[in-house]
Amino acid sequence: AVDVEDAMKDMSKSYRLVMNADDAASLKKDLATFRAAAVEAQSGIPDKMKKQPADSTERKIYAEGIQKLINQVDVVSKLADEGKVPEAKAEAAKLKELMKEYHSKLGV
Numbered sequence: 703a704v705d706v707e708d709a710m711k712d713m714s715k716s717y718r719l720v721m722n723a724d725d726a727a728s729l730k731k732d733l734a735t736f737r738a739a740a741v742e743a744q745s746g747i748p749d750k751m752k753k754q755p756a757d758s759t760e761r762k763i764y765a766e767g768i769q770k771l772i773n774q775v776d777v778v779s780k781l782a783d784e785g786k787v788p789e790a791k792a793e794a795a796k797l798k799e800l801m802k803e804y805h806s807k808l809g810v
């Protein structure tokens with residue numbers, strides 16, 4: 703089974719790479735790594751929610767947050783595809799905002 707905690711750790715590493723990238727090619731590569739980890743996290747159930755029904759409030763909040771995160775990665779990737787590196791990084795900062803918002807909502 704997918705370990706959400708491991709996927710989150712991978713997201714954390716690739717997020718750092720994204721924010722340190724200084725050309726469109728490495729930015730695109732690091733965003734792809736981040737996205738893959740986020741999709742992995744999406745396919746798992748966080749430890750503290752394993753005993754909850756799929757429609758519990760927390761599980762719905764988790765699903766909503768991960769979907770928003772993936773949608774935002776796609777916004778960033780589009781800018782990277784267009785070679786707009788500073789704009790892409792400005793949008794990438796919103797990934798961290800989503801992290802703070804949802805970690806706080808979910809108490810993690």
Ligand code: HEM
Pocket residue numbers: 705706707710711713714715717747748749750763764765766767768771797798800801804805808810
């Ligand atoms: C840039 C985005 C994000 C990063 C870098 C990130 C990173 C992390 C890290 C490092 C952990 C702790 C793993 C450990 O215990 O060592 C974690 C846990 C967790 N995060 Fe995130 N996170 C992000 C976004 C999100 C979002 C958007 C959500 C909710 C939708 C979320 C939900 C969780 C949950 C539920 C856990 C606990 C996992 C478990 O124990 O099974 N995270 N995250």
